[in-house]
Amino acid sequence: MSKQTFSTPMLKRMALTGYFGLLVFMPLWLIVLSPSEGLSPLLSVSMFVIPLLFPLPGLVKGNPYTFAWANFIVMIYFLHSLTTLWVSPEERWLAAIELALASLMFFAGTYYSKYKGQELGLGLKKNRKEKNN
Template sequence: MPTSPQFYRVLTQLCYWPLLVLVTLWHSLPSSEPASLPTSLSLLFWVLPLLFPLTGLVRGKPYTHAWANFILMLYFLHALTTLWTHPDERVWAALELLFAVGAFIGATGFARYKGRELGLGLKKLKDQD
């Protein structure tokens, strides 16, 4: 695997932006389920969390890349659940899973290697004494 922070930053961007577009399109389409949420509420619930780390991801901040993974796990779990329970939405869910996993790997790699490059990180207990 590459150890260049730039590789992981590009991977994050190549997966994060399509995930944002996919989620927006998917949840703005009318649903065939009779008890579905209103479109505006569905968009608020699914798109808003992706907007929280947006500034830090664009600016290339390692800390933001690290905590954005917690948000990406929501979409990972949603995709897995949808793949299992909604056969008619499997294409959407498979794309969501692909983009969420790619963004997760990219954000993790960028946070790790850029953090090392900047000298950030947790001090080991034996180094504190």
């Protein structure tokens, strides 16, 4: 096992900071800072907030499995921020904030789920060929 730089409680706090940051920042961006001209505010907020609500109970409880699968949801925000950085110069600063929050949640959540899973004795089952080698 490699030496762990961050403790699991610190990784959890970092991941939750990124998560709750996205949960607050996305509606703020879409309603106040730069509302979309093509979409209604309700639709745009729904598209970017509802996916974040699915993992909320498991994240608050600290379930490592939830932190792992929540990373699939975070990819929406990661890709949205990269696309916005590329195509919308006037919103680059907003996209940079979204990218930072999504990256924080992704990387801290990944390591939290790995290390917390190890602490709890969870892991992937190895097949017999790998066990014998």
